[in-house]
Amino acid sequence: MYLIISAILLPFIAAAVIPLIHNRLGRLNIGWLALAIPLALFAFFIYHIPAISAGDTFTETLKWLPTVGIDMTVYLDGLSLIMALLITGMGSLVIIYSIYYLSSTDSLPHFYAYLLLFMGAMLGVVLSDNLMVLYVFWELTSISSFLLIAFWYHRKNSRAGAQKSLLITVFGGFAMLAGFLMLHSMTGTFSVRQIAVELTQYANHELFYPAMFLVLLGAFTKSAQFPFHIWLPDAMEAPTPVSAYLHSATMVKAGIYLVARFTPVFGGNSAWFWTVTLVGLVTLFWGAFNAIRQTDLKALLAYSTISQLGLIMSLLGLGSAAMYSGNSAEATAAFGLASFAALFHMVNHSTFKGALFMAVGIVDHQVGTRDIRRLGGLMAFLPFTFTIAVIGSMSMAGLPFVNGFLSKEMFFTASLQALDMELFGTGTWGWIIPVIAWTASVLTFVYSAIIIFRTFFGAHKPEKLDKIPVEPPAGMLVPPAILSFLIIALFFFPNLLGDHLLRPALSGIVPGIDGGAPHIKAWHGFIPELWMTVAIIVFGTILFITLRKWKSIYSLFPSNWTFNMLYTNSLKNLENTSSYLTNSYMTGHLPHYFAYIFSFFVFVAGGTLVWSGALNINLSNDSPLSVYEVLLVVVMALAAIAILFTKSRVSAILLNGVLGFSIAMFFVLFRAPDLALTQLVIETVTTVLFLVCFNYLPDWKKEISPKHVKVRNAIIAATGGLTITLIGLSVNSVDLYESISGYFEDSYELAGGRNIVNAILGDFRALDTLLEGLVLFIAGIGVFSLIRLKVRKEPNDNEN
Amino acid sequence: MKINDVILKTVAKAVVLVILTFGLYLFFSGHHTPGGGFIGGLVLASGFVLLFLSYDVETVSEGIPISFKKLSAVGVLISMSSALVPVFFGQPFLSQSFGYFDLPLLGKTELATVTIFEAGIALTVVGVVVNIILSISEGTK
Numbered sequence: 001m002y003l004i005i006s007a008i009l010l011p012f013i014a015a016a017v018i019p020l021i022h023n024r025l026g027r028l029n030i031g032w033l034a035l036a037i038p039l040a041l042f043a044f045f046i047y048h049i050p051a052i053s054a055g056d057t058f059t060e061t062l063k064w065l066p067t068v069g070i071d072m073t074v075y076l077d078g079l080s081l082i083m084a085l086l087i088t089g090m091g092s093l094v095i096i097y098s099i100y101y102l103s104s105t106d107s108l109p110h111f112y113a114y115l116l117l118f119m120g121a122m123l124g125v126v127l128s129d130n131l132m133v134l135y136v137f138w139e140l141t142s143i144s145s146f147l148l149i150a151f152w153y154h155r156k157n158s159r160a161g162a163q164k165s166l167l168i169t170v171f172g173g174f175a176m177l178a179g180f181l182m183l184h185s186m187t188g189t190f191s192v193r194q195i196a197v198e199l200t201q202y203a204n205h206e207l208f209y210p211a212m213f214l215v216l217l218g219a220f221t222k223s224a225q226f227p228f229h230i231w232l233p234d235a236m237e238a239p240t241p242v243s244a245y246l247h248s249a250t251m252v253k254a255g256i257y258l259v260a261r262f263t264p265v266f267g268g269n270s271a272w273f274w275t276v277t278l279v280g281l282v283t284l285f286w287g288a289f290n291a292i293r294q295t296d297l298k299a300l301l302a303y304s305t306i307s308q309l310g311l312i313m314s315l316l317g318l319g320s321a322a323m324y325s326g327n328s329a330e331a332t333a334a335f336g337l338a339s340f341a342a343l344f345h346m347v348n349h350s351t352f353k354g355a356l357f358m359a360v361g362i363v364d365h366q367v368g369t370r371d372i373r374r375l376g377g378l379m380a381f382l383p384f385t386f387t388i389a390v391i392g393s394m395s396m397a398g399l400p401f402v403n404g405f406l407s408k409e410m411f412f413t414a415s416l417q418a419l420d421m422e423l424f425g426t427g428t429w430g431w432i433i434p435v436i437a438w439t440a441s442v443l444t445f446v447y448s449a450i451i452i453f454r455t456f457f458g459a460h461k462p463e464k465l466d467k468i469p470v471e472p473p474a475g476m477l478v479p480p481a482i483l484s485f486l487i488i489a490l491f492f493f494p495n496l497l498g499d500h501l502l503r504p505a506l507s508g509i510v511p512g513i514d515g516g517a518p519h520i521k522a523w524h525g526f527i528p529e530l531w532m533t534v535a536i537i538v539f540g541t542i543l544f545i546t547l548r549k550w551k552s553i554y555s556l557f558p559s560n561w562t563f564n565m566l567y568t569n570s571l572k573n574l575e576n577t578s579s580y581l582t583n584s585y586m587t588g589h590l591p592h593y594f595a596y597i598f599s600f601f602v603f604v605a606g607g608t609l610v611w612s613g614a615l616n617i618n619l620s621n622d623s624p625l626s627v628y629e630v631l632l633v634v635v636m637a638l639a640a641i642a643i644l645f646t647k648s649r650v651s652a653i654l655l656n657g658v659l660g661f662s663i664a665m666f667f668v669l670f671r672a673p674d675l676a677l678t679q680l681v682i683e684t685v686t687t688v689l690f691l692v693c694f695n696y697l698p699d700w701k702k703e704i705s706p707k708h709v710k711v712r713n714a715i716i717a718a719t720g721g722l723t724i725t726l727i728g729l730s731v732n733s734v735d736l737y738e739s740i741s742g743y744f745e746d747s748y749e750l751a752g753g754r755n756i757v758n759a760i761l762g763d764f765r766a767l768d769t770l771l772e773g774l775v776l777f778i779a780g781i782g783v784f785s786l787i788r789l790k791v792r793k794e795p796n797d798n799e800n
Numbered sequence: 801m802k803i804n805d806v807i808l809k810t811v812a813k814a815v816v817l818v819i820l821t822f823g824l825y826l827f828f829s830g831h832h833t834p835g836g837g838f839i840g841g842l843v844l845a846s847g848f849v850l851l852f853l854s855y856d857v858e859t860v861s862e863g864i865p866i867s868f869k870k871l872s873a874v875g876v877l878i879s880m881s882s883a884l885v886p887v888f889f890g891q892p893f894l895s896q897s898f899g900y901f902d903l904p905l906l907g908k909t910e911l912a913t914v915t916i917f918e919a920g921i922a923l924t925v926v927g928v929v930v931n932i933i934l935s936i937s938e939g940t941k
Contacts, residue, residue, distance in 0.1 A: 062888070062890075063887065063890065063891060063892040063893070064887065064892065065893055066892050067892075072887070673834040674834045674836070674839070677826070677835075678838070678839050678842070681839065681846055682842065684846055685842065685845065685846055685849065688849055688853065689936070692933055692936045692937040693936060696936075751896065751898070751914070752831070752898035752910055752912050753831040753832060753898075753912070754831070754832040754833070755830060755831060755832055755833060755834065755836070757834075758830045758831065758836040758914075758918075761836065761837075762836070762837070762896065762914040762917055763896045766883070766894045766896065766914075767893075767894055769879075769917075769921060770879055770880070770894065773879055773920065773924045774876055774880075776872075776924055776925065776928050777872050777873070777875070777876045777924055777927075779928065779932075780869075780872055780927065780932055781869075783931075783932045783935055784869065784931060784932070784935045787938075788935060
């Protein structure tokens with residue numbers, strides 16, 4: 001039974017079915033139907049918890065392309081399970097929320113199809129063991145994210161945000177693919193588990209560090225780490241359920257997941273430790289610092305997400321020290337705490353950020369704006385939303401009695417550990433880790449306070465609002481209320497999560513730590529971590545109250561030296577340069593194109609012929625010429641020369657036909673009926689194609705060009721002909737490669753067919769045929785759209 | 801100017817039937833003798849193109865209400881899904897299998913999954929070729 005694989009495929013199938021059945025549902029909101037999928041999957045993964053927490057893992061393999069090592073292998077362990085539960089659990093809540101959030105004018109089947117597409121892709125990412133399969137799902141998450149950000153595609157900002165996120169995450173994805181290929185070339189396998197075992201012996205390989213940094217690039221772009229974080233704030237143009245789901249709870253955690261998954265592969269290496277930790281810390285600080293200046297609540301939450309992702313990332317960096325080979329068992333357990341805290345905070349972040357996004361979505365939906373300069377005093381109007389937002393913000397700020405407090409304390413513990421780690425040169429520079437961690441946490445406190453006090457306290461400003469705020473329908477309040485409940489429940493019963501989910505997940509990051517997984521406690525006595533929290537509250541309150549006085553430091557940063565400007569300018573320059581380059585050779589003049597094609601052919605094919613030493617003309621084995629062959633050659637030569645001197649297009653086409661049919665005759669002479677048939681039909685169809693193209697072509701004129709152009713063209717033509725002739729003469733004389741025809745001769749036994757050609761096409765090399773069919777199809781669509789869908793002149797509704 | 805094309809139309813009626821039959825024959829004979837999905841599809845397509853040439857697009861579309869765009873998509877879908885099926889039987893992607901069966905009337909017959917795959921290819925070819933020629937000729941109006 002392929003239950004886990006079916007679990008990945010189910011959302012994809014549902015995504016395909018939803019648009020088809022949408023019209024048959026009558027008044028039922030299609031979201032309720034979509035909700036069934038994540039709910040069922042959530043139950044399915046819950047069912048695996050007992051076995052996983054007992055230390056079991058599940059593997060399923062579907063053979064795909066076993067000859068190149070690409071199989072659909074899924075691997076369910078603690079780490080995958082925790083991600084799968086987040087994906088399906090948050091997915092269920094977000095779908096309930098979106099049913100009430102989206103209006104009936106939005107295209108619901110598109111929305112839910114994209115959302116389910118994303119869900120399937122994300123499950124694929126966290127459950128795949130094979131890197132190539134993981135990569136495909138990884139890019140699918142980028143694509144579905146693109147579609148969801150651009151869901152309100154009539155807005156210019158939505159389209160720009162979607163493009164930005166796609167360009168940055170797919171750039172990272174390509175880098176990651178290169179990294180995966182390097183890993184494969186070192187270890188000879190695509191299986192992550194296998195690579196983790198084998199890579200230790202390749203630590204001095206020249207590809208080791210390039211592979212590491214390329215994989216990290218993929219993870220950093222996806223998880224919006226500095227300086228690639230710039231796409232996340234722009235992605236907030238998506239509908240709020242999407243922001244809550246993709247851009248805080250799941251997709252941006254794919255990079256975190258990847259780093260965690262690769263910790264057994266690269267962990268224990270000082271470059272990995274410092275890169276992941278420092279990038280995480282810089283992101284943590286920069287995100288928190290920038291969140292404070294935001295006036296749009298969603299942008300504030302976006303920067304806060306960036307900051308929190310940085311926090312989790314730095315924890316994974318600190319935790320990777322547990323993989324250092326010289327560690328004692330105690331040290332492994334102690335450093336493993338950081339990875340444990342990373343997992344814990346990842347879950348906590350999903351709960352409180354999900355709740356906050358939904359609360360902000362409610363404010364936006366019920367009030368009509370999410371600009372904090374227009375908001376205020378909403379506590380009286382939206383008491384439930386207020387409660388949810390307070391609980392979420394408290395957790396984000398790391399205050400007691402909510403789950404964020406526990407993981408924040410563990411974060412401080414881990415950062416203080418760096419002081420006496422005595423690994424990777426932490427002795428000299430280790431102190432910056434707790435300093436940045438603490439500073440950023442103060443800033444986190446400030447922006448958490450901004451969310452609550454600027455939105456819900458202060459004076460109500462009805463003159464700046466479009467409508468009178470009232471609480472939304474219960475359906476929008478229930479999902480964030482469930483999350484708020486979890487936020488509090490996880491504070492009082494953290495070890496329920498810790499023992500059953502985090503502990504097995506930790507052994508996926510630090511193999512062999514089983515017994516050493518930490519026990520979560522709220523009260524440790526008066527330890528430094530507690531004083532750090534107290535100091536955060538004190539300093540945070542002071543900073544919040546004096547916010548007006550020091551806010552001017554943000555204007556010290558030059559506005560045209562930001563990463564956003566860099567992105568915008570690079571994109572503009574890239575477009576200009578490529579349009580300049582393309583226009584310089586795409587002249588629309590066919591003789592130019594022929595010149596390019598044939599010179600390229602001469603250089604590549606002719607060059608290979610000479611370079612590989614295949615140029616060897618030996619006519620002794622050739623059969624003697626027959627009369628028919630000589631006659632056909634004469635006919636072809638005459639036709640070819642005559643084309644040059646024709647006065648009309650029709651005769652040129654007919655003469656070209658003579659060439660084609662003569663080639664078909666050659667195939668007949670050489671007893672290749674398949675080829676002869678194909679050539680004949682192709683010739684017929686092309687002639688028809690020529691005829692229907694007639695109207696597009698300009699008048700048949702004699703080519704008048706300067707002498708040097710003519711000489712150049714003559715040289716290209718002559719060398720082209722010479723190359724073909726030399727290849728033809730050499731083919732029979734040299735054996736550069738071993739002949740593979742022997743394999744195909746068994747076609748009757750292997751493929752049940754006597755026609756070897758078709759056995760090759762349909763069986764032995766069927767992948768080629770399949771892709772050729774696909775290419776043909778795409779070409780067909782291309783021709784169709786080029787001709788039919790000419791740029792419409794009438795104005796459309798989209799902003800430009 | 802009205803072209804008198806009675807002869808063309810009459811001949812086309814008869815010839816198209818022959819061409820289409822020949823195309824089908826080529827498709828099925830491809831397993832053991834020359835033919836196959838690509839060439840079969842190409843011959844079928846040329847049959848349709850002849851119809852479109854001798855009559856006008858509207859008349860033919862009325863008689864053969866097939867969307868050739870959709871046909872090519874269906875073709876790709878068929879060959880793609882026939883490639884996927886073996887994966888669920890524990891075989892690699894795109895594995896083909898065949899067996900010999902005793903069928904009424906036909907006697908001992910070989911049935912091969914490659915036929916389904918090739919059918920997809922043939923439909924793609926028919927759809928794309930006819931669609932390209934139709935769009936180009938219609939685009940000129």
